[in-house]
């Protein structure tokens with residue numbers, strides 16, 4: 042090992058947002074780095090960075106986030122700190138990360154992926170199929186809304202934001218019959234008492250990269266490059282490479298009704314993908330299995346096939 046490891050005198054600064062989930066992910070990253078390099082906690086400093094997205098979420102709690110800003114709402118200030126040296130690495134939910142990297146930054150270290158599934162959360166119903174005719178469901182995700190309306194056009198989807206506690210309170214108050222959260226978020230926060238059921242990929246495919254944590258660094262910083270290389274989980278990398286190539290070829294983001302899931306089994310990679318009209322009136326899906334190292338190629342080819350099938354006006358989300 043030729044790198045100079047961080048120490049209590051010269052700690053590695055880990056940047057993160059301040060939400061409970063973001064902090065849990067930063068702590069997981071620190072724990073993995075401590076274990077991998079046999080370092081004390083004091084060799085790391087967790088730096089909480091407030092982003093435009095956090096402010097907007099407080100100020101306009103009931104407006105869809107997509108109306109407030111576009112890509113990078115939750116990452117701009119963090120990436121600025123990374124570039125200026127205020128922090129050395131940044132911990133992100135890969136689901137929220139654009140497919141293109143800003144100049145000077147690299148995002149090539151992924152932790153082992155948590156459960157990629159969406160959770161169906163309800164105090165009254167066991168599943169989507171179980172929801173009564175015309176029931177109200179709360180979600181702020183365009184993807185989940187489109188998928189839900191595609192399966193159940195009778196449902197009434199309302200805007201739902203806020204942390205897990207806020208959403209559960211809304212359910213208890215009868216604002217909605219059910220909502221969706223990422224299983225990964227619930228698991229990472231240890232929220233095992235939330236009434237939830239993991240949605241299968243057959244019911245609903247998750248968002249691209251859901252459940253995966255990515256660690257960003259300055260491209261030219263060799264110390265963090267070497268350290269993060271030791272932490273990278275190759276299998277998660279292969280799966281995300283396929284999903285993110287699919288997303289990139291569709292020119293999508295976390296704010297578009299696009300879903301995909303890559304899995305590895307028997308030495309092969311299987312990619313399932315779906316694109317939807319925002320109102321859920323049409324969904325196009327594909328399912329391809331190929332060589333593990335061909336993930337990006339499979340993702341791009343799938344995107345091209347679905348784009349060719351989609352008629353005029355399909356991409357009304359743009």
Ligand SMILES: NCc1[nH]cc(CCC(=O)O)c1CC(=O)O
Pocket residue numbers: 134135136137221222223225226250251252253254295
């Ligand atoms: N867009 C918000 C977001 N980004 C990552 C997660 C959950 C954790 C993950 O998917 O890794 C969530 C919340 C949610 O969808 O419930």
